[in-house]
Amino acid sequence: MSTDPDHFIFKISCPATSGIVAAVTSFLADNRCYISELAQFDDEETSQFFMRAVFRFNSGVKGDIDALRLDFNEVATALNMDWQLHSVANPMRVLIMVSKFDHCLTDLLYRHHKGEMDMQITAIVSNHLDLRPMAEREGIRFIYLPVTKDTKSQQEAELLKIVEETQTDLVVLARYMQILSDDLCKQLSGRAINIHHSFLPGFKGAKPYHQAHQRGVKLIGATAHYVTSDLDEGPIIEQEVQRVDHAHKADDLVSIGRDTETVALSKAVKYHLQHRVFINREKTVIFR
Numbered sequence: 674m675s676t677d678p679d680h681f682i683f684k685i686s687c688p689a690t691s692g693i694v695a696a697v698t699s700f701l702a703d704n705r706c707y708i709s710e711l712a713q714f715d716d717e718e719t720s721q722f723f724m725r726a727v728f729r730f731n732s733g734v735k736g737d738i739d740a741l742r743l744d745f746n747e748v749a750t751a752l753n754m755d756w757q758l759h760s761v762a763n764p765m766r767v768l769i770m771v772s773k774f775d776h777c778l779t780d781l782l783y784r785h786h787k788g789e790m791d792m793q794i795t796a797i798v799s800n801h802l803d804l805r806p807m808a809e810r811e812g813i814r815f816i817y818l819p820v821t822k823d824t825k826s827q828q829e830a831e832l833l834k835i836v837e838e839t840q841t842d843l844v845v846l847a848r849y850m851q852i853l854s855d856d857l858c859k860q861l862s863g864r865a866i867n868i869h870h871s872f873l874p875g876f877k878g879a880k881p882y883h884q885a886h887q888r889g890v891k892l893i894g895a896t897a898h899y900v901t902s903d904l905d906e907g908p909i910i911e912q913e914v915q916r917v918d919h920a921h922k923a924d925d926l927v928s929i930g931r932d933t934e935t936v937a938l939s940k941a942v943k944y945h946l947q948h949r950v951f952i953n954r955e956k957t958v959i960f961r
Contacts, residue, residue: 678762680709680729681738682948687754689715689722697726700748704741705734712960716953723951723958757948764791765842765946768835770849773803777847777868780935781942782811790939792946795839798832800851820851829857836861845942846900848934855902863952865900866945867907868938870930872896872914877905882930886923893917893926895933897941899952908957910941910950 687693694713701708710727730736742758749756771778778797784790797808798816808815816835820828836844846867858865871881872894885893894914901907913933917926944950944959951958 677729678760680727680761682759682761683724683726683728684757684759684948684951685722685724685726685749685754686756686951686953687722687749687752689717689720690752693722693724693752696748696752697724700745701726701728704744705731705736706741707731714958714960716958719954721953723953723960725949725951725960759948761791764793766795766840767792767843767845767942767946768795768839768841769797769845769847771797771799771804771847772850773801774848774850775804775807776931777935777938778804778807780939781845781847782807784939784943790943790946792843792942795841796835798835800828800849825854829854833857833860843942843945844900845938847938852904853900858900858902861900863899866897866910866938866941867900867905868934868941869896869898869905870934871905872912873898873905873909882926883923886921886926889919891917893930893933895930895937897937899957906955908952908955910944910957910959911937913937913940 683697685697698708706728708726708728713722713724715722738760769778769781781790785792785794794813796814796816797804798818800818800820802817805815805817818828818831842864844861844865846865848868869881871877871885872892873896876884882893892914894912896909897911898909899907913936915929915933917929921929949960
């Protein structure tokens, strides 16, 4: 995908019908735009159409993106579109939540430094102090929000306040070992990604590696998914697996699984940052 700041991304979903691609591409051509990427999918089961277009104004053209956005309303209304228009020049603002495990956070920060993830990290939030030194070394704001059964509602209210104050676009649960309330899940719908350390839908809930070991599995996995009020059942974005055998103990699976967790989460976050993911009921459509 182009990372040039003069590029823009259309995300479009609507009821499937003829003429959608023609309408969008003709509109962009009429506004003197060049399409550098175009992907589409027609889900025959749901009769929904999904489209992602990356474009820029033609060379020498001083385009008005605000006017283009306004004019596109006519096209969108005619085809009953749910649409978004994003500028590559404005990376998403991301808040990362952690507990004590550092491997997913370490991987996200490394990829961010290497330019693989174009994002602005608004804060690292944790219910423990273990990873505070890591955040401070990186010059990232660290917010300590301890939580107990009795303080959960207050803690989540404070978390939501932070999300709003920092204008966070995406919340990443990078092995944050707390279950979010139904209300918070609804508030963060479509903009919170969790990494679960199993190949869902198998081994939901606590200690999935120990569950897998008891069943004698030959593959362990990790699943990055959107957060919903149904525990570990949100729309799946990315999954990774690793082969294991009878000689591995439960703790071995925990160690081996760290790699699958970091890879699955980083891919999912990257797809979301690049506006490649569409939620399609309980599933996702991803234009890689």
